[in-house]
Amino acid sequence: MPASSTAALPVAVIGAGPAGLAAAAHLTARGIESLVLEAGPTAASAVRGWSHVRLFSTWGEVIDPAAEKLLAPTGWTAPDPAACPTGGDWVERYLQPLADALGDTVRYGARVTGVSRAGRDRIVDADRAAQPFVVHVEHSDGREERLSARAVIDASGTWSTPSPAGGSGLPALGEKSAADRVTYRVPDLTDPAVRARYAGKRTAVIGAGASAFTTLASLADLAKATDGNGTKAVWVLRRGISGSTFGGGSADQLPARGALGLAAKAAVEEGHADAVTGFRTETIERDGDQVVLVAEDGRRLDPVDEVIVLTGFRPDLSFLSEVRLGLDERLQAPVELAPLIDPNQHSCGTVHPHGHNELAHPEKDFYLVGMKSYGRAPTFLAMTGYEQVRSVAAALAGDLASADQVELTLPETGVCGGSGLFDTPAPTGRQDDGGCCGTPEPQLVTLTPAATAPAANCGTTAGGCGS
Numbered sequence: 001m002p003a004s005s006t007a008a009l010p011v012a013v014i015g016a017g018p019a020g021l022a023a024a025a026h027l028t029a030r031g032i033e034s035l036v037l038e039a040g041p042t043a044a045s046a047v048r049g050w051s052h053v054r055l056f057s058t059w060g061e062v063i064d065p066a067a068e069k070l071l072a073p074t075g076w077t078a079p080d081p082a083a084c085p086t087g088g089d090w091v092e093r094y095l096q097p098l099a100d101a102l103g104d105t106v107r108y109g110a111r112v113t114g115v116s117r118a119g120r121d122r123i124v125d126a127d128r129a130a131q132p133f134v135v136h137v138e139h140s141d142g143r144e145e146r147l148s149a150r151a152v153i154d155a156s157g158t159w160s161t162p163s164p165a166g167g168s169g170l171p172a173l174g175e176k177s178a179a180d181r182v183t184y185r186v187p188d189l190t191d192p193a194v195r196a197r198y199a200g201k202r203t204a205v206i207g208a209g210a211s212a213f214t215t216l217a218s219l220a221d222l223a224k225a226t227d228g229n230g231t232k233a234v235w236v237l238r239r240g241i242s243g244s245t246f247g248g249g250s251a252d253q254l255p256a257r258g259a260l261g262l263a264a265k266a267a268v269e270e271g272h273a274d275a276v277t278g279f280r281t282e283t284i285e286r287d288g289d290q291v292v293l294v295a296e297d298g299r300r301l302d303p304v305d306e307v308i309v310l311t312g313f314r315p316d317l318s319f320l321s322e323v324r325l326g327l328d329e330r331l332q333a334p335v336e337l338a339p340l341i342d343p344n345q346h347s348c349g350t351v352h353p354h355g356h357n358e359l360a361h362p363e364k365d366f367y368l369v370g371m372k373s374y375g376r377a378p379t380f381l382a383m384t385g386y387e388q389v390r391s392v393a394a395a396l397a398g399d400l401a402s403a404d405q406v407e408l409t410l411p412e413t414g415v416c417g418g419s420g421l422f423d424t425p426a427p428t429g430r431q432d433d434g435g436c437c438g439t440p441e442p443q444l445v446t447l448t449p450a451a452t453a454p455a456a457n458c459g460t461t462a463g464g465c466g467s
Contacts, residue, residue: 007134010035011396012149014112015133016043018090019370019385020155021098022064024105026393029066036102037137039111039156043099044091046159051088052188053214056260057382058084059094064386067098074101077153084344109140112118115152115366116322129364139228151365151396153389154320158313158371160227165206165309167238167280167296174284174291181291182284182307186211189218198222200304204293205273206281207310208237208377213264220267233273234304236293276301315372324362333375334359334368341377351379355391367392385406 011027013020016038027034038045055062060081064278068078076097079085085093099106114136120128162184166172175182189195199222205215216235222228269348280300283294290303315332317325328338336358341351359367367373369392370385387408395404 002190006130006150008179009033009132009148009150009154011151012037012112012133012135012147013155014152014154016040016099016106016108017046017064017155017157017370017372018064018382019157019389020096020153021095021102022067023153023155023369023393025064025067025070025103026097026390027396028070028102028105030337030393030397030399032393032397035149036099036106037110037112037135038106038108041140042096043106043108044095046157046347047087047091049097049159051086051397052187052190055085055090055379056210058082062090062356062382063094066390067094072096076101077454081170088230107441111138112136112146112156113138114319114322115154117363118148122322122324133366134312136357142358151337152323152367154368154372155370155385155389156372158315161314161316162309163314163376163382165281165284165293165311166306167282170280172284172293174286177309178284178286178291181305182309183429186214186310187218187308189222195222196226198231199228200307202232202290202303203306203308204234204236204301205303205308205310207308207415208234208239210260211310213260215310216273217263218269220263220270220272223272231272233267234301235268235275235394236279236281236301237275238280241275243383257312279467280371282314286431312378313371314374314376315368319455323366325366325368326361328375331375331377333348333373333377334361337373338375338377341379343377344377344407349386351381352405353408355388356403358397359388359392366394394432420441 005321010033012025013023013034013036017138020036020038021043024034024036040046042047042048058081059079061076062085063081066293071094074097079089079093090388095262112135113423116122116134117124117128118129118134120126133152135149135152136145137145137147146248161167161426164171165175165182168319187198189198198219203219205212205219212235216233219233219341223231264273268275279293279299280296281293282296284307285294289301291307292303293301293307317327317332326335328335331338332343333341334393340354340358356367359369360372369388371380373385373388374380385408391406394400
């Protein structure tokens with residue numbers, strides 16, 4: 001295809017999740033054709049995977065303004081802006097209706113397997129930016145297709161690539177062979193089969209974010225139920241417990257986010273979970289029907305029946321090998337964005353407003369947006385993604401004045417606060433931050449009585465940073 005025809009091509013949007021659908025809505029509002037390629041059979045397939053989890057963001061914070069305008073003529077009714085949806089609510093009452101409103105713009109069962117420039121592999125410079133993108137797609141029926149696009153917006157998220165249990169970023173030795181005892185998702189304990197898996201069992205929960213808090217609170221509720229006698233959680237933290245471990249509490253501007261941290265704290269205080277600090281898993285050993293976690297420093301935990309690994313997610317960059325990306329060496333986020341979202345310094349609410357400039361790559365008109373743009377940082381909020389795609393759509397439309405004017409006000413504090421450097425010594429008077437020199441035996445932590453959880457419309461469970 002001649003380079004002069006590139007402008008007439010659609011913008012390829014990878015992923016029909018919250019950010020991808022919002023991107024299509026903004027492009028549609030600007031009269032730009034888009035094509036949304038979704039690997040799953042329906043919209044928001046990843047969100048459906050945690051449909052039982054309640055967000056700590058309200059409806060007013062998880063509905064994109066351009067999408068709302070697109071939905072209005074269809075007779076769609078906006079939910080109560082002050083209430084917090086579950087993932088299932090978000091899909092059924094907003095995301096799937098939005099995908100339906102976009103019509104043939106969204107293609108399901110279309111997995112993107114590669115992105116490049118027409119006639120140009122990664123190393124070829126000549127006339128590169130003038131060439132259209134080529135997007136290789138594998139359909140659910142096995143058919144392969146090559147599509148052309150003027151730009152590519154990758155909003156495929158990180159759900160399919162959870163981080164492993166291993167404390168060094170690699171899977172623990174034995175983690176794969178123990179796959180029947182290990183899961184990487186927040187369990188849905190309302191499902192009878194799932195409930196039976198954990199009821200009366202001893203479960204290790206590895207992680208220190210919103211998903212871990214949700215799981216600890218859920219297991220504590222199961223332990224209190226008549227069918228959950230004997231249920232016990234072992235909370236495995238790579239760092240120590242400090243004043244910020246449980247988030248903002250009653251000071252959190254998102255009340256449900258603060259309540260979530262307090263619920264996890266209560267699970268420990270009430271004896272439903274033992275917290276083990278400074279434990280970075282090296283090996284998962286089989287012990288009959290149970291498994292044993294072994295730390296890098298040689299410590300061993302008592303056998304557990306199940307392991308729930310909630311150590312975050314990471315971007316799948318495998319199908320972008322022919323695209324010239326500019327990524328931070330630590331976070332795997334765009335270079336200009338990385339210092340603005342670094343979890344060592346920022347929480348969900350302290351991320352600076354950012355748009356197309358910070359999301360740009362050496363490959364012109366290619367953008368990572370939504371959760372994937374954050375790489376390995378866990379501090380993402382849905383409203384951040386909506387502002388990202390608004391700016392990117394404006395830039396692709398040539399409206400740089402609007403694209404450059406990025407504004408965003410986020411609620412401060414919370415369970416996704418900065419994690420700090422795990423080897424930094426704790427100040428005098430505070431508990432060990434979980435450095436390399438832990439005690440030879442696992443440390444069981446007893447906390448002071450919990451503060452009363454703040455009133456909230458949104459319950460106490462949440463998905464990662466409201467997305």
